[in-house]
Each structure stands twice: as structure tokens, then as C-alpha cells.
Amino acid sequence: MSGEAVLARGLTRRFGRFTAVDGIDLAVAPGEIFGFLGANGAGKTTAIRMLCGLLPPTSGEATVAGIPVGRRAVELKQRIGYMSQRFSLYEDLTVRENLEFFGGVYGLSRHRIAARVAALLPYLGLAGTENRLTASLPLGYKQRLALGCALLHEPRVVFLDEPTGGVDPLARRRFWDLIYEQAAAGVTIFVTTHYMDEAEYCGRVSIMVQGRIVALDTPAGLKATTGGRDMQDVFLRLVDR
């Protein structure tokens, strides 16, 4: 069981009388791209925030990158990367300054930061933008920069909460190429999305409705059990039920 990159057992979060996440169970293998789908308000972001140690669970437990969530928070944070659905880097810093800041707060040495930034800039397609203020970048660039800030410290598990919202298909494709490369290198990707074509790219997919996981399988397996033509159809059949 300690082999799993993400493991949740009965993970639950209530806000007053509202249950946002209702006893979810899941297990994600290292290097897997796991699609965490659901309608707006289904509880995806709340679940991710619990898995990242940003929000304590009301009950249940979770282990991420071998660390029980809720204890050993510093160790957990060293091993995970997180990209929130709202762009949350500093717009008034340059690309390089953002990368250097996050490298610094993750405790990387000056030398290591320089090496990582030099490697990440071309990898992310950001070479030449390093001295531009982040505010002046197109959204697709900002999203790749946010991914870079989440990858800087070489985490084992990366949580991406709607990382490609609001950008054109080309920018999404470039982003997914990066995700594939990371997964191939052994990084576990835990990603939420509203784009059903993106769901097809995932190794396995869970679908959340009103705080519960109602289906969890490979895209092909889900299509077979629900009789859906494509992931869009699968999603609508499960969520509308």
C-alpha cells in the first residue's frame, strides 16, 4: 500500500452541514496520469486541497507520496507540486523572479535553482520571456510557468486543478505534452479538467458527483460499462443520472 502515489480511504470534508467530499476512496500508482473529473461544485477542488495538506479532512485518511496527510506537513509539501485553478503566481514579478522565488522557498540551493531554471525555461517554451513581467504574458504561457513553479523542486506527485482552463487548443496540447513527459519520467499526475478530450489522455479517470466518486476506470473501460460513445457521453450519462 505504501507503493501508491496517492491513496485515499473514506476521505470526507464537511463545511457546516454541507458535505463537500463524501468518503472518497482511490489509489493512484506512481507515474500514472489520473483524471479527476466532475461537474462544477462536485468537490474536486476540496478533495485536492485536502490531498495537498491545505485543508484538514473532517474524517478519513490519505497518504500522498508515502506521507500521511495531516502529519509531517513539511515533508509532504517537499514531495508534491500544486497548481491551483486560479492563476496564483506573482504578476508583478518577472518569469525568472517567480521561478527563483519558488525555488528559494522550497529550500533549493542557489546553484540548483540556477540549473533548474536554465533547464525549465526551454522545456516549458518560456525561453526569451524570462525577464518579462508575468502580468504581460498570454494565459497559456502563464499556465506553463505555473507548472514550472510546481515542478521546480522535482516533486513525486503533482496536483493540477484545471490547468488548461481558458486557453486555445494549441496551448492545451503543448501543456499536455509536458504532462506526458513528466509522467514518463515517473511523476504522478493528478489532474482535473472540464475538457473531455483531455480525459481521453488520462490513464484512468474518476468521476465525482455531489462529493462521491461514482465511477473509476480507464477511459475505455468507462465507455464499455456505460455504453458511451466518447468521454463526453460517458460524463453526461454518469453526471445526469
Next chain:
Amino acid sequence: MGPLASLMRKEFLQLRRDHAMLRLVLVLPIVQLLVLSYALDNDLRNVRVSVLDEDRTPLSRGIADALWESDVFVPGPPLASGDDLARSLKVGRCDLAVRIPAGLARDVAGNRSAAIGVHVDGTNSSTGGRAAGYAEAAIARAATGRDGRVGAVRFFYNPELESRLYMVPGIIVMIATIVSAMLTGMAIVREKELGTLEQVLVTPLGSLQYVAGKSAPYALIALVDLALATGFAAVWFHVPLAGSPLVLLAGVLAYLAVTLSLGLIASVVSDTQQQAMFTVWFFLVFAIMLSGFFFPIENMPPWARVLTWLDPMRFFLAIVRGVLLRGAGFGDLARDLLVLAGMGAASFTGAVLAFRRATS
């Protein structure tokens, strides 16, 4: 570069790019110091005195002249009758009216007691009372031909009793308070609003590092402001800077620990910058009013005097006035410095705990 240094560097970079904020923070305090130092001058002058002279003797005219000769008084409109006197005071044509009754010269010559009426507009109790005192002394001198005072009074540290010397250090204290508490008051809640705080919270940065990193840049700005304001006070207003800069610096650092931390606490408990601003202002008004800046603490009722012990500004004001005007040293200000240092440690701890509680 460690996590703390990275955070501080980031804060400085952001501050450097915020030109509007920099201008506000570095220029406004000097403007405030200049304007307020001239405006908050409560030296008594230009008090309008009208005289109702019913005696019309050389003595009575001498009394009127003696009043008007003083630096404090200027002549008000002449008065024709007692009714006129009452009306003039009421509508504010004069601030003080003196009624010299008929027969005064005769009574004084015959060594009989005489009553000169001094009518004062007491709307402002402090200036009214002081003006009456000056008037009484001037009248006594003119009527008896003698200086009525026994004993020689000498004023130390502010021999001219210039209120400006007393007010300028107070304004410096206020500037330091507002700049430091307001800036940190915005510091964390702004990151909450922008969503950047969440990205920082998934990093291993600890609460202590975060709070320290957030306060240090603003401490530096407050120090620059204080140095500018103190220099200005010395050069422009001739505030003596009698004491050791080290004593002042010790007081400043302890005080900034308090105000920066209280600002951060307000920032942690607020969801929007407006809330944080209101919270900071609410406490600033209390701090300023109870500090002894405008109203002497000795004049407050006992319960309010007890309350001033909770006011860090009270102790800082005592230190700044003590060092700048009286040349007080560590020994003279030991109590104030210790209390401030204790408050600084307590509020910084409070800020760290508040941040930890709010984010986990």
C-alpha cells in the same frame, strides 16, 4: 539563498515595482510632518481682548494697554455696555472681555478691594483657562505696579515653552505607527485576495519564516521614514535631538515589532483589504488618543489611565520625547523600553500563532 531570504527578496522586488506606493510611503510622511507641525500649534496667541472701561481713569487705560501689549492678546472691538460685552462674547467678536467698573482708581487709591471682571469664552477649556491666567497676571501688574509673582520659575528642556517642540516628536510617532501598521495590515490579505497565498502555502515555508519575511521589508521602510522625519525635525523645526541615537533605535525597533505584528494580525484575520484597513484604523484611533499625544495622561480618569498601559504608542511617545527633548538615556527610559520590548515579543508571537491557526 534560504526560504526566508527568498521571501524578503520577493517582497522588496514587488515594492520596488510599486512606484505609486513608494511615493506615498516616502513623501506623504514628510508632508504630514510639515503641515501638522504648523497646524497643531497650541501656543496661545492672537487672543482678542475687548475692554469695557466704565472707570475712564489713567489707571483703567493703563490696564487695557498692558493687556494689549502682551504677545498673547490683540485688541478686540470696543465695548459700550454690559449687554454689548455679553453679546460680543456670545457671537465670537472677542475671546475674552474685561470689565473695569467705575470707581476702580478711587478704590485702589483708598486701598479698598476692587473687582475687575474677566469674562472668558470657555468653549475650549484649555485655551480659555490659559488666556484667563495671562489676563489676570497682566491686570495685577498694571493695577499694583508690581510683578505679582513670588519665586522664580524656570522651564527646562523647552525654555520657550514652544508647543511645536512637544508636538513634532508626537507626529513622528504617529507617522511611524501609521506606515508600519497599515503596510503590514495590507500585506497578507492582499496575497489572499490575489490567490498567491495558496501557492505559498503548499510550499514548506513555515509560519515563523512567513511572518518574519513579511515584516522585515516594511520595518525597513518605517525606519527610512523615521530617519527622514527625525532629520527633518532637527533641521527644519530645530528639535534638539538631545539624546543618544542608540536609545532611540532600541525604542524604534521594539515599537516596530509591535505595530508590524499587530498589522499582520489584522491582515491574517481579514478576508479583504477593506476589512484589514478598518481594523487597523480602529486600533490606531485608540492608540493615538490614549497615548498622551493630544491629551495628557495625567488628566484622564483613573480607568483610562490604566487603559493607557495597554497602548504601545504611549511608551514609544515617552521614549521619543525623552530622547529628543531631554536627552534621556537607557537608564531613564528602562521601564518604557522594557514594556515595549515585552509587547513586541508578545505581538510577534501572536502574529505567528494567528497565521499558523488561520492556515492549518
